[in-house]
Amino acid sequence: MRILGILAMVVVSVGNAKVYEMKVTGRGFEPSSIEVTKGESVQLLVTRTEKKTCATEIQFPDLKIKKDLPLNKVVKLDLGKVEGETVSFGCGMDMMMGGVITVK
């Protein structure tokens, strides 16, 4: 597993919802680490730009969310209010190339 430790920037803020951008590149999910604030609704915009990756899907097992990531298409994920301290995510096969959302 490769954790880059780069924090995502908030792209826009819509009411109580915060939108974060993420990409799937040859290095996996970038950033693989996102810090969100407790109580905010989290939206992710995920774009897979790498053809040769097993992350053609993203899943959040704890949230029971799984979505296809078509190449070069922006995929919107509504995570809602994230509970707990951390929520992990990974490819559809639940193996390598994961990441984590940390709730502060």
Ligand SMILES: [Cu+2]
């Ligand atoms: Cu995989």
